[in-house]
Amino acid sequence: MRDILISALALAGTAFGQACQTTTLQTSLPSNGSEVVLRSYSYCGGIFNGSAYIANLDYNKVVSLAYTNAQGQSTPLSVVNFGYASGVGNGSQWEVWNTSTSLYIDGITELLNLTFQATDIGETYVQTLNLPVNASGAPAPTLPSPPAPYATPKGFGNDITSWLSISVGSESETAFARMFLNINPAVEGAVDGIVVAARSGPTYNQTDPDYEYHWVRDASLTMDVVQTLYAAATKAKPKTQYANILFEYATSRATEQNDPGLQTGLGEPKFYLNNTIFTGPWGRPQNDGPATSAITLMEFANSYLANGGSMDNVKQKIYNSATFSASAPVMKDLLFVASNWSSPSFDLWEEEESDHFYTRMVQRRALVMGASFATKMGDSNTSATLSTAATALTATLGQFWDPNREILLYEYGPVLANKASYLDIAVVLGVIHGYAGDGVYSYTNDEVLSSALRISTSFIDVYAIANTTADSSGRVLGIPIGRYPEDVYNGTGTQVNGGNPWYLCTAAMAQFMYSASTEFGDAGSISITNTSKPFFDYFAPGAGLQVGQSYEFGSNKYNAAINGLNGWGDAFLRTIKYYTPADGHLSEEFNRNTGVAQGAADLTWSYASVLTAAFARAELRGQKAYAKNLANLGVTANTS
Numbered sequence: 035m036r037d038i039l040i041s042a043l044a045l046a047g048t049a050f051g052q053a054c055q056t057t058t059l060q061t062s063l064p065s066n067g068s069e070v071v072l073r074s075y076s077y078c079g080g081i082f083n084g085s086a087y088i089a090n091l092d093y094n095k096v097v098s099l100a101y102t103n104a105q106g107q108s109t110p111l112s113v114v115n116f117g118y119a120s121g122v123g124n125g126s127q128w129e130v131w132n133t134s135t136s137l138y139i140d141g142i143t144e145l146l147n148l149t150f151q152a153t154d155i156g157e158t159y160v161q162t163l164n165l166p167v168n169a170s171g172a173p174a175p176t177l178p179s180p181p182a183p184y185a186t187p188k189g190f191g192n193d194i195t196s197w198l199s200i201s202v203g204s205e206s207e208t209a210f211a212r213m214f215l216n217i218n219p220a221v222e223g224a225v226d227g228i229v230v231a232a233r234s235g236p237t238y239n240q241t242d243p244d245y246e247y248h249w250v251r252d253a254s255l256t257m258d259v260v261q262t263l264y265a266a267a268t269k270a271k272p273k274t275q276y277a278n279i280l281f282e283y284a285t286s287r288a289t290e291q292n293d294p295g296l297q298t299g300l301g302e303p304k305f306y307l308n309n310t311i312f313t314g315p316w317g318r319p320q321n322d323g324p325a326t327s328a329i330t331l332m333e334f335a336n337s338y339l340a341n342g343g344s345m346d347n348v349k350q351k352i353y354n355s356a357t358f359s360a361s362a363p364v365m366k367d368l369l370f371v372a373s374n375w376s377s378p379s380f381d382l383w384e385e386e387e388s389d390h391f392y393t394r395m396v397q398r399r400a401l402v403m404g405a406s407f408a409t410k411m412g413d414s415n416t417s418a419t420l421s422t423a424a425t426a427l428t429a430t431l432g433q434f435w436d437p438n439r440e441i442l443l444y445e446y447g448p449v450l451a452n453k454a455s456y457l458d459i460a461v462v463l464g465v466i467h468g469y470a471g472d473g474v475y476s477y478t479n480d481e482v483l484s485s486a487l488r489i490s491t492s493f494i495d496v497y498a499i500a501n502t503t504a505d506s507s508g509r510v511l512g513i514p515i516g517r518y519p520e521d522v523y524n525g526t527g528t529q530v531n532g533g534n535p536w537y538l539c540t541a542a543m544a545q546f547m548y549s550a551s552t553e554f555g556d557a558g559s560i561s562i563t564n565t566s567k568p569f570f571d572y573f574a575p576g577a578g579l580q581v582g583q584s585y586e587f588g589s590n591k592y593n594a595a596i597n598g599l600n601g602w603g604d605a606f607l608r609t610i611k612y613y614t615p616a617d618g619h620l621s622e623e624f625n626r627n628t629g630v631a632q633g634a635a636d637l638t639w640s641y642a643s644v645l646t647a648a649f650a651r652a653e654l655r656g657q658k659a660y661a662k663n664l665a666n667l668g669v670t671a672n673t674s
């Protein structure tokens with residue numbers, strides 16, 4: 035391409051005696067014919083600053099710089115995004131785009147190319163650079179260690195046992211009742227089998243935010259609770275109610291699959307309550323939905339068959355899309371996952387198109403479960419297709435581990451603008467919703483434990499309410515957990531420092547703790563590695579576990595570790611309890627400064643997440659009657 039003239043070398047401040055060097059490549063506006071030109075850059079104190087001229091050719095521009103990291107690697111992660119800084123020149127023919135990105139953890143040794151995608155006109159322009167980069171200025175910082183724990187809760191709390199009890203006015207009964215109000219909701223035009231995401235929309239006289247839609251993901255996770263209730267119920271009437279709801283859900287999913295308006299196939303994320311496609315602009319596809327829907331329906335089918343249900347019913351109303359395409363969605367969703375898992379799609383927060391750990395995990399579980407379920411349905415051909423895809427998908431999961439940060443990355447691709455921590459609770463949710471029970475990225479995997487620690491503790495310095503560490507009786511409050519530390523969504527719009535803790539994210543950490551305890555118990559021991567030790571140092575410091583040691587079930591140190599995990603599980607739920615209004619209703623989030631409930635009212639997924647955490651707690655405690663007693667309450671008619 036063109037020659038790059040290093041026309042000036044400016045000195046911009048000194049620290050620790052060493053000058054920070056800014057290299058300037060382009061002093062005047064570029065000549066016509068160059069659409070993307072790097073102006074200058076510096077790499078000082080671990081921060082990379084860059085400035086570029088971009089031709090103003092369309093509205094939606096994406097500007098990114100590919101580099102080689104300190105390990106000499108260039109991957110989809112070694113990319114820096116630039117953002118619009120200002121317009122320049124006559125008639126704003128040119129724009130200045132800048133970046134200031136913390137790169138010290140990966141390091142940078144060479145700039146490879148600067149790429150400008152003019153997305154509206156479908157053009158990509160590239161400036162090839164191949165410029166070696168030397169660090170200058172202050173030394174780069176090192177990755178901060180996880181903090182020391184602010185408390186050491188131990189064991190289960192009676193307050194949480196009572197909050198979750200099956201009794202009138204308990205949070206579990208409230209969550210149960212409010213969740214069912216949002217299934218087959220009393221909204222004009224709503225069809226059976228759909229789930230309204232929240233009681234926030236025109237029908238509920240609350241137009242901001244408008245969540246009066248059926249999201250494929252939210253619905254499948256809600257129906258998964260119904261499926262658990264179906265399996266647990268021993269009274270005939272409620273069991274039949276749950277089965278009816280789940281068969282209606284299967285039909286509604288098949289109707290969605292056949293909607294003529296699908297723009298991105300079965301990854302369409304959002305439908306109206308009348309079960310027709312929402313066609314407005316949206317982050318689509320979201321390819322987790324077909325997977326989580328299939329998981330829920332296969333689990334239901336397995337319980338239904340175990341309860342003496344007919345195989346023909348399962349084939350006609352759940353599984354066999356090839357013959358019963360109007361009523362049976364599962365085979366079609368599974369084959370979609372098998373052929374599309376490697377395509378990028380939008381994440382569960384609907385923000386970024388990339389390869390997501392969450393999506394891969396739920397897709398994997400669908401494929402692994404699907405392979406044996408298809409065999410049960412006598413469909414060895416589909417089973418073989420799903421197995422092959424599961425094996426190929428599993429081989430990609432290792433790329434999500436970031437050894438420099440000691441976390442599983444929430445996505446494998448360029449970092450979402452400003453999401454510099456690379457942390458997202460989606461990783462923990464990926465294990466909760468996507469662990470297939472076969473030892474691959476389970477709750478006790480040391481990479482998963484390390485990630486759960488670093489993600490959960492990242493919110494301590496972000497939310498002011500994290501400074502309230504005990505309730506009025508002095509019982510420990512867990513860390514309030516949001517989606518990711520840099521979140522700016524406040525429940526209706528975006529705001530600087532606007533992101534808040536979410537009920538469902540905080541419940542996810544509780545559920546994670548309980549399920550990890552259960553899994554350690556099933557394994558019969560806890561083994562400590564360099565990767566997992568920080569997790570135990572934070573959540574069970576008193577146990578004093580050591581790298582390379584294995585602690586047998588029932589030993590003092592084992593018990594101390596498990597007590598710590600269980601104590602934190604209850605502490606996370608106590609945070610939800612503390613910030614739940616007196617009427618027990620759960621919205622989407624609670625304010626980071628005041629703790630006051632905020633965002634969509636009666637978010638269905640919030641209720642589902644408290645119930646799944648309660649089920650995990652009961653399972654850990656061997657309380658088999660818990661889910662049964664809740665299930666046997668049955669559903670009262672939806673009139674409000």
Ligand SMILES: *[C@@H]1O[C@H](CO)[C@@H](O)[C@H](O)[C@H]1NC(C)=O
Nearest residue numbers: 063064065066067124125127
């Ligand atoms: C660049 O192109 C614009 C628009 O075609 C034209 O008006 C301008 O004179 C050109 N400038 C140079 C330096 O060639």
Ligand SMILES: *[C@@H]1O[C@H](CO)[C@@H](O)[C@H](O)[C@H]1NC(C)=O
Nearest residue numbers: 046054056076078081083134
């Ligand atoms: C890099 O950019 C940041 C933010 O604009 C600024 O504060 C800092 O001084 C810049 N560093 C250098 C070396 O230019």
Ligand SMILES: *[C@@H]1O[C@H](CO)[C@@H](O)[C@H](O)[C@H]1NC(C)=O
Nearest residue numbers: 074084085119120130131132
């Ligand atoms: C963009 O970076 C250039 C070069 O460092 C700087 O002069 C300019 O002020 C920056 N613009 C903004 C809006 O930060």
Ligand SMILES: *[C@@H]1O[C@H](CO)[C@@H](O)[C@H](O)[C@H]1NC(C)=O
Nearest residue numbers: 062063122123124125126127
């Ligand atoms: C902008 O255009 C006007 C008229 O064509 C010209 O007089 C002026 O010098 C230009 N300014 C710049 C900064 O190029």
Ligand SMILES: *[C@@H]1O[C@H](CO)[C@@H](O)[C@H](O)[C@H]1NC(C)=O
Nearest residue numbers: 100101108146147149158160
């Ligand atoms: C820029 O460099 C990266 C890393 O070598 C490469 O993967 C990418 O294809 C290049 N981009 C363009 C548009 O050439």
Ligand SMILES: *[C@@H]1O[C@H](CO)[C@@H](O)[C@H](O)[C@H]1NC(C)=O
Nearest residue numbers: 055057165166167168169170
């Ligand atoms: C980087 O450092 C090497 C070795 O010290 C030196 O030869 C080279 O000129 C430097 N490059 C830049 C762009 O400063």
Ligand SMILES: *[C@@H]1O[C@H](CO)[C@@H](O)[C@H](O)[C@H]1NC(C)=O
Nearest residue numbers: 233235236237238239240674
């Ligand atoms: C919404 O407002 C209308 C008109 O005031 C009222 O009839 C209706 O009951 C309200 N709905 C809810 C859910 O509050």
Ligand SMILES: *[C@@H]1O[C@H](CO)[C@@H](O)[C@H](O)[C@H]1NC(C)=O
Nearest residue numbers: 223305306307308309310311
């Ligand atoms: C479904 O509801 C949407 C939104 O209210 C409406 O635009 C659409 O026409 C409805 N479709 C059918 C088939 O009723």
Ligand SMILES: *[C@@H]1O[C@H](CO)[C@@H](O)[C@H](O)[C@H]1NC(C)=O
Nearest residue numbers: 298299301319370373374377
């Ligand atoms: C899904 O896979 C099919 C078959 O390979 C392909 O035609 C389709 O484009 C894929 N859809 C998406 C959303 O990736």
Ligand SMILES: *[C@@H]1O[C@H](CO)[C@@H](O)[C@H](O)[C@H]1NC(C)=O
Nearest residue numbers: 369413414415416417418419
């Ligand atoms: C097996 O499945 C593949 C892919 O779904 C299909 O193309 C093929 O026709 C099937 N073969 C049989 C024997 O059903």
Ligand SMILES: *[C@@H]1O[C@H](CO)[C@@H](O)[C@H](O)[C@H]1NC(C)=O
Nearest residue numbers: 494495496497498499500501
């Ligand atoms: C928490 O309290 C400490 C000590 O008062 C203060 O330094 C810190 O900024 C507070 N954190 C937040 C997030 O408000």
Ligand SMILES: *[C@@H]1O[C@H](CO)[C@@H](O)[C@H](O)[C@H]1NC(C)=O
Nearest residue numbers: 524525526527528529532632
């Ligand atoms: C959320 O942000 C929007 C701006 O996008 C603002 O209008 C609104 O007041 C904020 N909500 C709260 C509860 O602060």
